[in-house]
Amino acid sequence: MPLALIGASGRVGADLLKLLAQPAIDAPVQLVGVANSRAALWQAEGLAPGLAAERLRAQAGGSAEALIEQLIAGERPALLVDCTASAAIAAHSARLLEAGVSLVTPNKIAFAGTQRDYQRLRQAALTTPAAWSATVGAGLPILSTIRRLRAAGDRLTAIEATLSGTLGSLLTRVHDGVSLRQALTEAVHHGLAEPDPRIDLSGQDVRRKLTIMLREAGVEIEPGAIALDPLLHLGSEQPWDEAVGAHERDWLGLIQDARRSQSRFVYRARWSLADGAHVALALVPDAHPLAGARGTENRVVLHSEYQGDTPIVIAGAGAGVRITAAAVLADVQAVCEQLLPLASVREQPVRLRRIA
Numbered sequence: 001m002p003l004a005l006i007g008a009s010g011r012v013g014a015d016l017l018k019l020l021a022q023p024a025i026d027a028p029v030q031l032v033g034v035a036n037s038r039a040a041l042w043q044a045e046g047l048a049p050g051l052a053a054e055r056l057r058a059q060a061g062g063s064a065e066a067l068i069e070q071l072i073a074g075e076r077p078a079l080l081v082d083c084t085a086s087a088a089i090a091a092h093s094a095r096l097l098e099a100g101v102s103l104v105t106p107n108k109i110a111f112a113g114t115q116r117d118y119q120r121l122r123q124a125a126l127t128t129p130a131a132w133s134a135t136v137g138a139g140l141p142i143l144s145t146i147r148r149l150r151a152a153g154d155r156l157t158a159i160e161a162t163l164s165g166t167l168g169s170l171l172t173r174v175h176d177g178v179s180l181r182q183a184l185t186e187a188v189h190h191g192l193a194e195p196d197p198r199i200d201l202s203g204q205d206v207r208r209k210l211t212i213m214l215r216e217a218g219v220e221i222e223p224g225a226i227a228l229d230p231l232l233h234l235g236s237e238q239p240w241d242e243a244v245g246a247h248e249r250d251w252l253g254l255i256q257d258a259r260r261s262q263s264r265f266v267y268r269a270r271w272s273l274a275d276g277a278h279v280a281l282a283l284v285p286d287a288h289p290l291a292g293a294r295g296t297e298n299r300v301v302l303h304s305e306y307q308g309d310t311p312i313v314i315a316g317a318g319a320g321v322r323i324t325a326a327a328v329l330a331d332v333q334a335v336c337e338q339l340l341p342l343a344s345v346r347e348q349p350v351r352l353r354r355i356a
């Protein structure tokens with residue numbers, strides 16, 4: 001099946017190409033196109049995944065949008081993998097699915113848009129397989145668990161979660177006694193935070209993930225209905241590493257208080273039937289399931305009607321290039337499993353007519 005990859009020179013996209021190039025990986029796909037923000041390459045007879053990133057680097061011209069149109073105009077089944085964080089690329093998602101082109105993506109933007117846009121995507125995904133498990137918790141089975149509960153008639157009653165590897169790492173370092181500025185500098189240096197970490201500190205990314213989780217559970221919600229308190233308010237007038245200085249003393253006091261009360265700060269996404277949805281910094285006792293997370297670890301506590309007083313707890317690395325690329329590849333395999341039987345069913349009437 002033809003597969004085109006947008007974001008092929010990014011961290012996740014490039015790693016996906018490396019995985020596809022491994023002889024042990026047996027995916028029934030043929031890479032026919034790659035693109036980044038500057039160029040695109042299309043080769044209908046197939047591109048070697050191990051050489052595609054290099055060929056894209058040498059390519060001048062072409063665009064991701066043209067590659068999308070080529071895929072839409074081509075044969076079915078076909079698959080687009082969007083490994084960008086781009087709103088412009090995400091904007092094509094519903095149109096691709098409606099045109100019968102399958103979609104796999106770790107990009108949250110399309111699935112965390114308005115409820116109306118989300119419903120359009122879900123409707124289209126009823127007939128064209130799509131998968132977006134890596135949008136929340138990278139390789140962790142978060143969306144699949146919620147989907148399974150729902151499929152069995154169970155109903156979520158509450159969610160508590162830490163969903164940002166970046167903010168988890170930052171808070172871990174601050175609890176270790178490192179200054180805010182140092183912790184943020186490290187996060188930027190290790191590629192965990194954006195070069196300007198104000199974007200990560202805004203909590204927007206966590207709100208998007210909670211939106212996607214709730215929708216998977218069947219809760220209709222607009223992202224704006226989730227109350228959001230940024231981890232840190234850094235004004236835009238100064239460079240971030242200067243602006244953070246004004247908060248150091250407050251944070252030192254907060255961390256000392258947390259230690260004294262045997263508690264930890266976590267950046268928590270929370271929802272319940274009674275209290276709605278919030279994303280904010282929270283102080284939780286050391287014994288709380290969210291308090292044990294360190295570094296990029298995500299923790300998700302799912303309360304449901306069937307689970308009663310014993311919630312499901314999912315824990316593990318919620319960010320990282322290899323695990324995200326691997327989750328995208330597993331989604332590609334899952335979509336292929338759905339598509340290929342469909343394709344053979346579609347072929348059958350043709351064969352029957354020939355026999356008749």
Ligand SMILES: NC(=O)c1ccc[n+]([C@@H]2O[C@H](COP(=O)([O-])OP(=O)(O)OC[C@H]3O[C@@H](n4cnc5c(N)ncnc54)[C@H](OP(=O)(O)O)[C@@H]3O)[C@@H](O)[C@H]2O)c1
Nearest residue numbers: 007009010011012036037064083084085086106107320324
């Ligand atoms: N990294 C992680 O641990 C992780 C975990 C979970 C989910 N994700 C999600 O995975 C996605 C990719 O993340 P990443 O870390 O690989 O990002 P990245 O390193 O910044 O790569 C982004 C890629 O997208 C391309 N791109 C951006 N805008 C584009 C446009 N308008 N048209 C075509 N290509 C465009 C970039 O092209 P250029 O190379 O030309 O700039 C680059 O190749 C994001 O949605 C992210 O939220 C990442």
